Amino acid sequence: MSTLSAIYVRLPNWIGDVCMSLPSLQALLNTQLPIVVCARPWAKDLLSAYKLAGFIEMKGRWREDRAAVHAYRKKAQHAHPRGLLLPDSLSSAMVFKFAGIPSAGYRDDGRSLILRWPLRKPASSMHAVESWYYITSQALKYWNHSISPTHPPASLGLQLTSKHREQALQVLADAGLATGKFILIAPTATGLHKGKVKVWPHFDALTRRLQALGYTVAMCPPAAEAEVAQVNAPTATCLPPLGLGAFATLTQLASLVVCNDSGVSHLAAAADARQLTLFGVTHREHTGPWSKQATCLGSAQAWPSLDEVGQQVFALLQ
Numbered sequence: 001m002s003t004l005s006a007i008y009v010r011l012p013n014w015i016g017d018v019c020m021s022l023p024s025l026q027a028l029l030n031t032q033l034p035i036v037v038c039a040r041p042w043a044k045d046l047l048s049a050y051k052l053a054g055f056i057e058m059k060g061r062w063r064e065d066r067a068a069v070h071a072y073r074k075k076a077q078h079a080h081p082r083g084l085l086l087p088d089s090l091s092s093a094m095v096f097k098f099a100g101i102p103s104a105g106y107r108d109d110g111r112s113l114i115l116r117w118p119l120r121k122p123a124s125s126m127h128a129v130e131s132w133y134y135i136t137s138q139a140l141k142y143w144n145h146s147i148s149p150t151h152p153p154a155s156l157g158l159q160l161t162s163k164h165r166e167q168a169l170q171v172l173a174d175a176g177l178a179t180g181k182f183i184l185i186a187p188t189a190t191g192l193h194k195g196k197v198k199v200w201p202h203f204d205a206l207t208r209r210l211q212a213l214g215y216t217v218a219m220c221p222p223a224a225e226a227e228v229a230q231v232n233a234p235t236a237t238c239l240p241p242l243g244l245g246a247f248a249t250l251t252q253l254a255s256l257v258v259c260n261d262s263g264v265s266h267l268a269a270a271a272d273a274r275q276l277t278l279f280g281v282t283h284r285e286h287t288g289p290w291s292k293q294a295t296c297l298g299s300a301q302a303w304p305s306l307d308e309v310g311q312q313v314f315a316l317l318q
Contacts, residue, residue, distance in 0.1 A: 003080060004033060004080055004081075004082055004143055004145075005034070005078040005079050005080045005081055006033060006034040006035070006036055006053060006076070006078040006081045006082075007028055007031070007033055007034070007035050007036070007081070007082050007083070007084060007143075008036045008038060008056075008069065008073075008081055008082070008083045008084070008096065008103075009024075009025065009028060009035060009036070009037055009038065009083070009084045009086065010038045010039070010058070010083070010084070010085045010086060010087060010092050010095070010096065011025070011037060011039040011040075011043060011086055011087075012086050012087050013040055013058075013060070013087065014263065015042070015046075015244065015263030015266065015267065016262065016263045016265065016266035016267075016287070017086075017128065017266075018039065018043050018046065019156055019158065019263075019266035019267055019269065019270040020127075020128045020129045020132065020266060020287075020290060021086055021129075021132050022156045022157060022158055022270060023129060023132075023152040023153060023156060023157065024086065024132045024133050024135075024152075025037070025047075025050070026157060027133065027136055027137070027140075027147050027148065027149075028084070028136065028140075029050065029051065029052075030147075030148045031140065031145050033145075034053030034054075034076075034078075035052055035053055036052065036053050036054040036055070036056060036072065036076075036081075037050075037052050037054070037055050037056070038055075038056045038058050038065075038069060038095075039055070039056075039057075039058055040057070040058055040060075041057045041058075041059075042243075042244060043055075043244075044057070045243040045244055045245050046158075046243075046244040046245050046248070048161055048163075048164075048245060049159035049160055049161045049164075049245075050159055053076070054072060054076065056068050056069055056072050058095075062091040062092075062095050065091075065095045066094070066095045066098045066099050069095055069096065069099035069101065070098075070099040070100065073099060073100065073101065081100075081101050081102075082101070082102060082103070082139070082143055083096040083101040083102065083103030083104070083105075084103065084104055084105070084135070084136060084139050085103050085104070085105030085106075085115075086105075086132050086135070087105075088105070088106050088108035088111075090110060090111055090114070092105075093105060093111040093114040093115055094114060097114045097115075102116035102117075103115055103116055103117070104116065104117035104118075104119060104135065104138065104139035104142060105117075105118070105119065105135065106118075106119055106120075106121050106135060107119060107120060107121075108121075117138075117139060117142050119138050119139075122134060125285070125286070126286075127285065127286060127287075127288075127290065128286060128287055129152050129156070129290045133147075133151070133152040137150075152290075154290075154291075154292055155272055155290075155291065155292070156266075156269055156270040156272075156290055156291065157270075158248055158267075158270035158271050158272075160245055160248060160249055160271070161245060163245075164243075164245035164246045164248070164249045165246075165249050167243070167245075167246035167249070168242065168246045168249040168250040168253055169253070171220070171239050171240060171242060171246070171250070172239075172250075172253065175218070175237060175239055177216065177218060177237070179253045180253065180254070180255050181216060181255065182215075182216040182217070182218045182237075182254055182255065183210060183215055183216065183217050183218070183254060183255055183256050183257075183258060183313070183317075184218055184219065184220065184250065184251060184254035184257045184258070185203060185206075185207065185217055185218070185219050185233060185236060185257075185258045185259065186219060186221070186257070186258070186259035186260065186262065186264035186265075187199065187203035187204075187219060187221075187228075187232035187233045187260075188221055188225040188228050188229050188232065188260075188262075189260040189262040190225070190262070190263075198260055198261065198262065198280070198281055198282065199232065199260055200260055200278040200280060200298075200303055200304075200309070201303065202305075202306040202309065203232045203233045203258075204232060204233050204234065204235070205306050206258070206306060206309060206310060206313070207233045207235055207236050209306075209310055210310075210313070211235060215317075216237065217233070217235075217236045217237065218236060218237040218238075218239055218254075219233060219236045219237070219238055219239065220238075220239040220240075220241065220242055220250055221238070221241070222241050223241045226238065226241070244267065247267060248267045248268070248270060248271040249271065251264075251268040251271050251273035251275070252271045252273045254273065254274075255274070255317060256274050256275065256276065256313065256316055256317060257273055257274065257275040257276070258275070258276045258278070258309070258313060259275065259277055259278070260277070260278055261277055261278070261282045261284065261287065261288065265277040265288075265289045265294070266289060266290075268289065268291070268293075268294070269289035269290050269291035269293070269294055270291075272291060272293055273293060274293045274316065275289060275291070275293060275294050275295070276294075276295050276296075276297065276309070276312055276313060276316060277289050277294055277295070277296050277297075278296075278298050278303065278304060278309065279296060279298035279299055279300065279303070279304075280299075280300075280302060280303030280304075281300060282300055283300045284296050295312060295316060297309060297312055
């Protein structure tokens with residue numbers, strides 16, 4: 001049997017999904033094998049504290065991505081790599097297949113003939129964290145390695161760097177804000193879910209209510225969402241955009257994070273920050289924040305009211 005020279009893992013394309021895949025990534029690192037991450041460019045900063053054997057930027061164009069993976073594998077001289085695909089897409093399977101990396105992944109999207117180890121999804125419904133951890137455990141079993149720990153831990157366990165903390169503290173200092181003395185809101189969420197807006201409609205009213213009681217409310221949207229954030233919460237202090245690692249650190253420095261079911265919720269969960277996540281169109285059972293520090297309000301059928309959210313915010317702050 002050939003010696004396994006490295007594991008190439010394709011992470012999902014969304015920020016929240018990458019956060020929820022962190023226990024799987026850590027389990028792979030626990031094998032002490034070289035782990036090469038293939039992910040969207042923004043994930044490099046988020047994962048910069050992890051001791052990876054390599055990071056390959058995925059652009060979403062499968063021929064270019066295949067060429068990048070093939071070139072990296074050739075340069076690293078990984079003669080007998082294995083691949084783990086967390087996304088269900090056909091294109092992600094094609095990238096590894098035609099880069100010469102035999103791979104394990106779920107059988108969705110007609111991938112059975114492309115995967116070396118096609119796996120069926122469990123019959124029971126799982127949280128995304130559990131689903132990716134399950135496929136990681138099954139792949140390691142095929143490759144004669146055990147998974148440790150046996151089950152995903154209660155925390156996503158995001159590792160952050162001193163540089164991330166320095167960047168977050170500098171932004172606070174420039175804005176005249178003190179650690180633990182501000183509420184961080186995230187009044188945006190990209191895209192639609194089954195045609196429905198994923199943003200709670202009362203961020204402006206909540207911000208004004210909190211400000212009237214003497215609380216400082218801040219937000220730190222990415223550049224592409226800054227204009228929408230200003231519309232949704234015009235009186236909140238708007239901090240300049242940060243990289244994902246520094247933003248995750250910022251959630252730790254806040255007294256509370258109030259957000260939609262979005263990437264921000266999962267970044268806060270990954271950083272083990274105290275948060276209140278609001279649901280109105282998505283199912284928290286499948287994609288809710290994986291954290292004991294998270295409180296959730298609402299459901300896939302209805303948003304929580306302004307009064308409900310306000311009462312919960314005050315309870316958490318006390």
